[in-house]
Amino acid sequence: MEQVTLKINGISVTVPKDYTILQAAHDAGIEIPTLCYLKDINEIGACRMCVVEVKGARSMAAACVHPVSEGMEVVTNSPAILKARKTNLELVLSTHERKCLSCVRSGDCELQRLCKEYGVDDETKYAGDNQHYDIDDSAPHMFRDNNKCILCRRCVAACKNNQGVAVIGPNERGQATHIGCAFETPLGETNCVNCGQCITVCPTGALGEKDSTDEVFAAIADPTKHVVVQTAPSVRVA
Numbered sequence: 001m002e003q004v005t006l007k008i009n010g011i012s013v014t015v016p017k018d019y020t021i022l023q024a025a026h027d028a029g030i031e032i033p034t035l036c037y038l039k040d041i042n043e044i045g046a047c048r049m050c051v052v053e054v055k056g057a058r059s060m061a062a063a064c065v066h067p068v069s070e071g072m073e074v075v076t077n078s079p080a081i082l083k084a085r086k087t088n089l090e091l092v093l094s095t096h097e098r099k100c101l102s103c104v105r106s107g108d109c110e111l112q113r114l115c116k117e118y119g120v121d122d123e124t125k126y127a128g129d130n131q132h133y134d135i136d137d138s139a140p141h142m143f144r145d146n147n148k149c150i151l152c153r154r155c156v157a158a159c160k161n162n163q164g165v166a167v168i169g170p171n172e173r174g175q176a177t178h179i180g181c182a183f184e185t186p187l188g189e190t191n192c193v194n195c196g197q198c199i200t201v202c203p204t205g206a207l208g209e210k211d212s213t214d215e216v217f218a219a220i221a222d223p224t225k226h227v228v229v230q231t232a233p234s235v236r237v238a
């Protein structure tokens with residue numbers, strides 16, 4: 001594979017020509033934050049947490065999808081970059097139900113960790129009217145709370161590209177966009193195989209396991225319900 005040499009924060013890095021800036025930075029031991037990125041299966045540049053400056057470019061670039069090139073000069077930590085990432089987080093929070101105190105993922109939430117890291121101290125800065133979604137707890141093993149979903153689409157990618165089931169995807173458009181099953185079918189009435197990959201990759205508390213396994217076993221024992229418990233290779237988040 002042809003190699004290219006670029007500079008990241010002044011450090012010279014030589015990597016394969018088909019690498020992204022994120023991969024090159026990773027090889028150089030330079031950390032760039034991500035939210036929507038899921039190695040190999042969700043590289044869609046949706047959240048813009050990974051923005052960096054590329055010398056000569058007119059706008060910031062999303063490192064997870066921007067390809068490297070010979071002689072490129074990248075800066076990952078300028079004041080402008082840090083400010084842009086903080087603003088992105090504030091915008092993400094504007095549609096995120098902020099009930100961290102009672103959230104199952106509190107303390108283990110990627111969004112919460114990034115907000116702390118970037119000093120997001122006004123979580124209501126861009127607050128406005130939001131959609132309200134009913135929690136889908138129709139599946140025996142998990143629930144979906146779209147009020148906490150940040151539309152990173154990791155769960156969609158895990159279901160389709162990792163598990164090969166593809167029962168969830170984006171519904172509606174614009175501000176009404178939300179993740180769910182086709183025709184708003186409850187998850188428990190689809191071909192979901194209960195693998196839990198979507199829960200594993202969710203960066204917030206939008207997806208979670210149910211407390212008790214009793215319901216799972218009851219559902220498996222019920223011949224009227226379509227329940228297949230199946231595992232898959234675990235997904236690598238970064």
Ligand code: FES
Nearest residue numbers: 045047048050064
């Ligand atoms: Fe790059 Fe989301 S991690 S855009």
